[in-house]
Amino acid sequence: MRDAARSGRQGARAWSSRRRPAAAAGESARRSGPPTASDEAGGASVELRLDPSPTAMVWTEPGRPHEAIAVPTVVLAPGDVLVELELSTVCGSDVHTTRGDRTAPTPLVLGHEQVGRVVVLGEGAAAVDGSALVVGQRVVWSLTVSCGRCATCRRGLPQKCDSVLKYGHERLVTGWELSGGFATHVHVRAGTAVVPVDGDLDPALLAPVSCGTATARAALDSAERIVSLDGAVVLVLGAGLIGLTVAAMAADAGARVVVVDPDAGRRALAARFGAVVTADPSAAPGSDDSVEHALETAGGAPLVAIEASGSPKAVASALTLLGTGGVAVLVGSVFPAPPVPLDAESIVRRLITVRGVHNYAPRHLVEAARFVEDRHGAWPLRELVGDVVGLADLDAGIAAAAAGGSVRVGVRPGA
Numbered sequence: 214m215r216d217a218a219r220s221g222r223q224g225a226r227a228w229s230s231r232r233r234p235a236a237a238a239g240e241s242a243r244r245s246g247p248p249t250a251s252d253e254a255g256g257a258s259v260e261l262r263l264d265p266s267p268t269a270m271v272w273t274e275p276g277r278p279h280e281a282i283a284v285p286t287v288v289l290a291p292g293d294v295l296v297e298l299e300l301s302t303v304c305g306s307d308v309h310t311t312r313g314d315r316t317a318p319t320p321l322v323l324g325h326e327q328v329g330r331v332v333v334l335g336e337g338a339a340a341v342d343g344s345a346l347v348v349g350q351r352v353v354w355s356l357t358v359s360c361g362r363c364a365t366c367r368r369g370l371p372q373k374c375d376s377v378l379k380y381g382h383e384r385l386v387t388g389w390e391l392s393g394g395f396a397t398h399v400h401v402r403a404g405t406a407v408v409p410v411d412g413d414l415d416p417a418l419l420a421p422v423s424c425g426t427a428t429a430r431a432a433l434d435s436a437e438r439i440v441s442l443d444g445a446v447v448l449v450l451g452a453g454l455i456g457l458t459v460a461a462m463a464a465d466a467g468a469r470v471v472v473v474d475p476d477a478g479r480r481a482l483a484a485r486f487g488a489v490v491t492a493d494p495s496a497a498p499g500s501d502d503s504v505e506h507a508l509e510t511a512g513g514a515p516l517v518a519i520e521a522s523g524s525p526k527a528v529a530s531a532l533t534l535l536g537t538g539g540v541a542v543l544v545g546s547v548f549p550a551p552p553v554p555l556d557a558e559s560i561v562r563r564l565i566t567v568r569g570v571h572n573y574a575p576r577h578l579v580e581a582a583r584f585v586e587d588r589h590g591a592w593p594l595r596e597l598v599g600d601v602v603g604l605a606d607l608d609a610g611i612a613a614a615a616a617g618g619s620v621r622v623g624v625r626p627g628a
């Protein structure tokens with residue numbers, strides 16, 4: 214142990230490791246949280262001493278600045294991966310949490326949209342397709358850690374695993390301090406879907422993939438199981454990262470996309486993300502900027518409505534505006550809001566399907582990464598990330614994200 218520590222200090226970015234048997238004394242005390250896939254995988258853990266120590270930004274309560282902690286030792290269980298981050302982005306849910314709109318188990322390391330490169334591999338660590346990972350490889354990974362064995366995982370809903378852990382959402386615990394994206398490194402645990410991505414792309418294209426882009430893919434997948442997108446009018450409510458990405462993906466699939474957002478700047482952006490027409494939800498009914506006028510221009514009642522704002526009014530209008538046999542996918546309602554009235558008779562007579570989508574399954578993450586790699590030349594995806602702050606300025610970055618200028622604010626370790 215002392216030898217390992219000494220050799221780890223020989224130079225900047227140096228690290229040393231030693232193997233630990235799986236059942237080493239103290240192992241269970243060092244690792245916490247529900248059991249994950251690694252716990253039954255057997256094999257040896259790897260204890261790492263890093264120099265300089267990885268840093269994580271810890272959040273405790275609204276109004277209180279983040280505090281940096283050093284994490285000199287990381288123990289990788291079989292299947293775990295240590296990733297050095299290149300860029301993180303501030304998701305809307307980070308804003309909601311830090312504002313106190315919703316509760317969170319504190320203290321915790323926020324951040325769950327990020328891209329980085331593999332630094333150290335735990336024994337047997339593999340990508341989601343089963344291929345071996347390589348040190349230096351650039352990767353994104355799922356928001357959730359899942360067991361793969363419980364009834365919920367087996368039903369194809371690993372994001373709701375009975376023992377799920379979520380990056381950027383868990384209370385700080387000894388043994389998994391590097392659990393969120395607002396840090397220099399993330400300790401990616403066995404049971405996470407790890408997806409290798411293009412090593413040459415601008416990291417700003419890839420950081421949002423692990424939440425916003427993959428969730429957009431999941432929302433559209435949910436709609437496509439009910440209605441074919443080709444030729445359909447698709448109504449998108451809310452032009453944040455999810456709404457804009459849904460618009461571009463739906464346009465790629467042959468849909469005629471209508472995007473609704475109260476912000477004129479976001480509507481202008483939506484027009485560049487595949488919307489054939491945009492609308493202002495506050496415009497007078499029948500006026501040029503109204504939703505009714507936009508739908509008329511696009512070709513009539515939508516067969517798909519993707520609600521990505523979380524606004525109860527937007528949820529209600531999604532349900533009201535859908536055409537016969539249409540599907541409403543609710544994906545934006547991830548914070549407490551008043552209930553939405555439901556006209557059950559109207560839902561019945563129009564044969565409406567209402568689906569909720571929260572997070573995503575590994576295939577959506579893979580498809581989201583391929584979308585960004587293949588289509589960043591077709592859609593202005595790079596413009597979704599505006600300001601980039603250093604990790605030490607994380608609070609200012611979250612404040613900028615809350616102010617709502619750019620769709621995403623970036624956080625760069627060491628910047």
Ligand SMILES: [Zn+2]
Pocket residue numbers: 304305306307325424425
């Ligand atoms: Zn998110």
Ligand SMILES: [Zn+2]
Pocket residue numbers: 359360361362363364365366367371373374375376
């Ligand atoms: Zn499970």
